[in-house]
Amino acid sequence: xxxRLLSGDLPRSRVLAVILILIFLGLALAPFVFPGxxxxxxxxxxxxxxxxxxxxxxLLGYTGIVSFAHTMFFGIGGYGVGIAMAxxxxxxxxxxxxxxxxxxxxxxxxxxxxxxxxRVRAIFFAMITLAVAAFFQILASQLSAFTGxxxxxxxxxxxxxxxxxxxxxxxxxxxxxxxxxxxxxVNSPFGRVLLSIRENEFRSEAIGYRLVTYRTIANxxxxxxxxxxxxxxxxxxxxxxxDTTLSFNIMIDILLMVVIGGMGTMYGAVLGATIFVVxxxxxxxxxxxxxxxxxxxxxxxxVLHPDRWLLWLGILFILCVYYFxxxxxxxxxx
Amino acid sequence: xxxxxxxxxxxxLLALAALPLVGSLPTWVxxxxxxxxxGMMIFLMASGLTLVFGLMDVLNxxxxxxxxxGAYGAATVLTRMTKEMQAESLASDLSxxxxxxxxxxxxxxxxxxxxxxxxxxPVYGDHLKQILITMGGLIVxxxxxxxxxxxxxxxxxxxxxxxGSFIVGEAAIERYRVAAxxxxxxxxxxxxxxxxxxxxxxxxxxxxxxxxxxxxxxYRIRRLxxxxxxxxxxxxxxxGAMWAMYQEQVTPAMGMQxxxxxxxxxxxxxxxxxxxxxxxxxxxxxxxxxxxxLAPKLALxxxxxxxxxxxxxxxxxxxxxxxx
Numbered sequence: 001x002x003x004r005l006l007s008g009d010l011p012r013s014r015v016l017a018v019i020l021i022l023i024f025l026g027l028a029l030a031p032f033v034f035p036g037x038x039x040x041x042x043x044x045x046x047x048x049x050x051x052x053x054x055x056x057x058x059l060l061g062y063t064g065i066v067s068f069a070h071t072m073f074f075g076i077g078g079y080g081v082g083i084a085m086a087x088x089x090x091x092x093x094x095x096x097x098x099x100x101x102x103x104x105x106x107x108x109x110x111x112x113x114x115x116x117x118x119r120v121r122a123i124f125f126a127m128i129t130l131a132v133a134a135f136f137q138i139l140a141s142q143l144s145a146f147t148g149x150x151x152x153x154x155x156x157x158x159x160x161x162x163x164x165x166x167x168x169x170x171x172x173x174x175x176x177x178x179x180x181x182x183x184x185x186v187n188s189p190f191g192r193v194l195l196s197i198r199e200n201e202f203r204s205e206a207i208g209y210r211l212v213t214y215r216t217i218a219n220x221x222x223x224x225x226x227x228x229x230x231x232x233x234x235x236x237x238x239x240x241x242x243d244t245t246l247s248f249n250i251m252i253d254i255l256l257m258v259v260i261g262g263m264g265t266m267y268g269a270v271l272g273a274t275i276f277v278v279x280x281x282x283x284x285x286x287x288x289x290x291x292x293x294x295x296x297x298x299x300x301x302x303v304l305h306p307d308r309w310l311l312w313l314g315i316l317f318i319l320c321v322y323y324f325x326x327x328x329x330x331x332x333x334x
Numbered sequence: 335x336x337x338x339x340x341x342x343x344x345x346x347l348l349a350l351a352a353l354p355l356v357g358s359l360p361t362w363v364x365x366x367x368x369x370x371x372x373g374m375m376i377f378l379m380a381s382g383l384t385l386v387f388g389l390m391d392v393l394n395x396x397x398x399x400x401x402x403x404g405a406y407g408a409a410t411v412l413t414r415m416t417k418e419m420q421a422e423s424l425a426s427d428l429s430x431x432x433x434x435x436x437x438x439x440x441x442x443x444x445x446x447x448x449x450x451x452x453x454x455x456p457v458y459g460d461h462l463k464q465i466l467i468t469m470g471g472l473i474v475x476x477x478x479x480x481x482x483x484x485x486x487x488x489x490x491x492x493x494x495x496x497x498g499s500f501i502v503g504e505a506a507i508e509r510y511r512v513a514a515x516x517x518x519x520x521x522x523x524x525x526x527x528x529x530x531x532x533x534x535x536x537x538x539x540x541x542x543x544x545x546x547x548x549x550x551x552x553y554r555i556r557r558l559x560x561x562x563x564x565x566x567x568x569x570x571x572x573x574g575a576m577w578a579m580y581q582e583q584v585t586p587a588m589g590m591q592x593x594x595x596x597x598x599x600x601x602x603x604x605x606x607x608x609x610x611x612x613x614x615x616x617x618x619x620x621x622x623x624x625x626x627x628l629a630p631k632l633a634l635x636x637x638x639x640x641x642x643x644x645x646x647x648x649x650x651x652x653x654x655x656x657x658x
Contacts, residue, residue, distance in 0.1 A: 060462075066462060066466075122461050122465075123605075124601075126465055128601070131637075132638070134594040138635060139635070255466070259466060305481075308480065310473060311473075311477035311478065311481070314470055314473035314474035317466075317469075317470040318470035318474065321457075321467050322456060322467075325463075
């Protein structure tokens with residue numbers, strides 16, 4: 001049963017299995033084990049980002065293409081729900097409309113980008129997605145009557161989701177279900193073809209698989225995953241704005257999470273997102289201590305300043321790309 | 335050498351097409367000069383990126399860092415030379431600006447050398463890792479800029495002789511923009527001369543066409559790589575310094591903000607083509623200024639529109655380069 005649920009893709013490392021179980025238990029019991037608003041927020045963000053990062057891993061780790069438009073799809077989900085709920089009231093009808101519209105829009109954009117630019121080299125796709133994502137960000141800030149501009153949109157959610165505990169478990173359940181679905185995708189015959197394209201595109205094409213078709217489908221699936229994550233995040237925050245969904249910083253965060261956790265492993269997304277979000281929220285406290293301890297030594301306090309936490313994760317990222325291309329998960333599986 | 339004139343003709347065509355839309359001649363002159371100046375600065379920042387891509391097949395997502403570092407280098411010098419800046423004479427202004435620009439180029443060049451040696455060298459030939467590594471470099475160095483110069487915006491006063499405007503007929507033309515056009519044309523001419531009239535330029539062009547052949551003829555292509563990378567970074571630093579003076583402020587994120595426009599220019603021009611990059615930069619600069627005046631809401635999206643149109647016409651950019 002459990003093996004079927006995980007699509008036969010087991011952690012294959014005792015330490016990894018223990019860590020994954022701990023993360024799962026931590027998330028499932030978060031409201032009781034770690035009381036307080038802040039820790040519940042952290043737990044919800046971890047759940048959403050696991051889904052977001054896993055869907056990005058489908059692109060980067062399994063298909064071997066770099067997209068910078070993943071936050072755009074994340075944003076489409078958030079804004080789809082946000083706009084629908086803010087304009088049409090807080091009922092289930094508005095929620096469904098928003099969700100369906102954003103999924104449809106994501107699918108169409110992913111299809112268009114994929115068909116137009118996945119024919120050429122990976123590097124071209126990376127640049128095009130960067131430009132399109134920047135354009136979308138501008139669009140969201142310019143159409144302020146519709147999107148709330150830089151301030152974003154606050155909205156009310158349906159009655160049943162108002163309770164924090166209920167809404168936390170809804171977010172967690174949906175994120176976990178979609179994560180398992182993504183695990184199913186990468187372990188299906190389709191996922192094997194993606195891997196073969198990553199390893200040797202020339203050869204896969206020679207065997208008879210159409211690169212564009214497979215890459216475009218992967219791009220669409222990843223986009224839908226990101227949209228779902230955006231919907232969940234907006235429902236949890238009851239707010240959508242450029243800084244929570246569209247900003248380029250989130251794109252960088254996603255890259256860090258995928259690479260540090262482990263590209264092409266799916267479980268890497270779980271580890272990466274958990275480590276990163278927890279670090280984002282708690283590492284700064286630790287660094288404040290270290291920075292205080294290092295005061296008096298030149299330059300060290302600035303480097304250890306709480307705001308510089310990204311510096312250390314960036315260095316970790318570079319080291320990961322060079323020495324551990326499959327990240328923490330790959331290391332543990334050895 | 336046969337020159338493909340059609341993309342080149344697009345620049346005056348775009349300018350002429352905008353004339354009836356803008357309506358008044360003086361406004362049009364002002365906008366055109368502003369567009370050309372912006373295009374020149376973008377060209378300075380983008381040329382290194384496209385050259386590095388053409389020669390080494392490396393797309394450096396951290397190129398924006400060289401721009402930021404150049405801007406900070408110039409700002410560091412200029413804010414210390416307030417006395418020279420306030421004196422209203424060209425000589426004293428130049429005595430502040432020349433060291434500032436040199437500092438910007440030197441700093442960006444040294445950083446470029448470090449980047450090539452330490453970060454990019456191990457990942458030649460692997461696009462996925464290149465993108466990831468250069469993104470990592472971007473994150474780390476943007477944070478280091480925060481460490482060294484602080485996170486606040488540094489205001490950057492422009493020297494007296496290049497502020498204010500000339501009045502030609504009824505059109506007001508900002509002096510700084512004219513200066514930017516002059517510098518841009520000089521750099522483009524110098525680049526063109528080096529690439530087409532010197533032995534090193536010959537090797538670079540040959541390297542773009544076929545690196546293995548150049549290597550097998552006994553030239554050390556690795557040294558050429560380093561040289562081009564450093565030169566490209568220094569140019570980005572120069573562009574960053576000029577962009578900072580144009581904006582009259584320096585922020586840690588400025589390089590990243592310009593990077594999207596630079597990518598658009600490089601794609602429009604054709605990855606690896608310096609001439610295409612120049613034409614693309616002019617088109618983008620003009621387009622941004624015309625739409626900024628005619629339809630401000632559309633201004634920021636106009637570049638994307640331009641890119642889509644160009645790619646529909648020539649899918650590999652205005653001047654496609656050798657390897658597909």
